[in-house]
Amino acid sequence: MTKQKVKTPEKYTKLKELFAGKRNLLIVLQDHPDPDAVASGVALRRLANIQGINSSIACSGLIGRWENRALINYLNLNIRALQKVKPHKFDLLALVDTQPRSGNNRLTTDKVADIVIDHHPIRNTTRSARFTDVRSGYGATATILVEYLESAGIEPDPPLATALLYGIISDTQDLGRRAKKADFNAHFYVSRYANLRMLAQIRHGTLPDRYYKLLYTALENARYFGTCITTHIGVTETPDVTGEIADLLVRREGIVWCLCTAVNEHRLLLSLRSNQTQEKDAGEVISRIVGNMGSAGGHHFLAGGQIPLETESNTEVSDIQEELRRRMKTIFGHQESRATRLIHAPNPPR
Numbered sequence: 001m002t003k004q005k006v007k008t009p010e011k012y013t014k015l016k017e018l019f020a021g022k023r024n025l026l027i028v029l030q031d032h033p034d035p036d037a038v039a040s041g042v043a044l045r046r047l048a049n050i051q052g053i054n055s056s057i058a059c060s061g062l063i064g065r066w067e068n069r070a071l072i073n074y075l076n077l078n079i080r081a082l083q084k085v086k087p088h089k090f091d092l093l094a095l096v097d098t099q100p101r102s103g104n105n106r107l108t109t110d111k112v113a114d115i116v117i118d119h120h121p122i123r124n125t126t127r128s129a130r131f132t133d134v135r136s137g138y139g140a141t142a143t144i145l146v147e148y149l150e151s152a153g154i155e156p157d158p159p160l161a162t163a164l165l166y167g168i169i170s171d172t173q174d175l176g177r178r179a180k181k182a183d184f185n186a187h188f189y190v191s192r193y194a195n196l197r198m199l200a201q202i203r204h205g206t207l208p209d210r211y212y213k214l215l216y217t218a219l220e221n222a223r224y225f226g227t228c229i230t231t232h233i234g235v236t237e238t239p240d241v242t243g244e245i246a247d248l249l250v251r252r253e254g255i256v257w258c259l260c261t262a263v264n265e266h267r268l269l270l271s272l273r274s275n276q277t278q279e280k281d282a283g284e285v286i287s288r289i290v291g292n293m294g295s296a297g298g299h300h301f302l303a304g305g306q307i308p309l310e311t312e313s314n315t316e317v318s319d320i321q322e323e324l325r326r327r328m329k330t331i332f333g334h335q336e337s338r339a340t341r342l343i344h345a346p347n348p349p350r
Helices: 008-019 035-049 066-075 124-128 141-152 158-171 181-191 196-203 209-221 241-249 282-293 314-332
Strands: 024-028 054-059 092-096 115-118 131-134 223-225 228-235 257-264 267-274 295-298 302-308
Touching (some): 008 131, 035 054, 035 092, 035 115, 115 141, 141 181, 158 181, 209 228, 223 314, 267 282, 282 302, 282 314
Parallel strands (some): 024 054
Antiparallel strands (some): 257 267, 267 302
């Protein structure tokens, strides 16, 4: 049976029907939203606003990656702390670039999501939503929202267009990773309205000292075996930097897979990255790595997960990391490979 192709104009019509008569909308992003999530949330807010609906955007965690903070500042966006929001007071609840019980959002309300828009593989819990548009074949959720804007006849203003463009290029690595025709089309469309100079400043802006301290820790803790590399950055208040470090280390010559971990709020957070398409799916791999120790999910090239910690002690974390490496070795057939330091301390000068 041939899978029916999603028709965005029809989807947008159904979304407008759901908006009819509603007054307010809560848009929930993943705990530590990336540019794709932020841009998609802002685009959905724009679509709701033209229907006379007031919208709030919320998440449970901090935005730590410095480029992402720069994007938030450029948008002058107020992302509310989900812990301080009462979802039941909103007429509609939307999840964008995440899904119910996916492990990367801490929406604990009993209220079922009315709207779910995402590009990760669909979860069974998502099917209970009144409106779903989950396109796992797309490289970015922002691409879906760009198509909605086109269907609505909306020309995005420069900040929104810049955010959407950043969302697409960040999730597809400049259209080189998992990008489809729809992503190329959306990229072309929003490029006409985006502030490209501002986008360059956001992506290549200055970095604080603590970034380089974190990078030093990641390099010092990096161990490789076969085509895999792992590292740990310790306790952090900004968990989204694990993905940034994983993106960097997976580029090391001879490496296909990188797993970066960090401790945050009694959890060991994991970011997994791959740089090849012919091997395994990252979402499936991290699910096997984490197993029954915690929760995990993702798609072809990138995935994430979390494992609850009892004490956050060095011993507990080290034991879990050793088990994670053992499982990676088994999955990729590197059982006999020894974990080797990526860098060695130089000999002291004489």
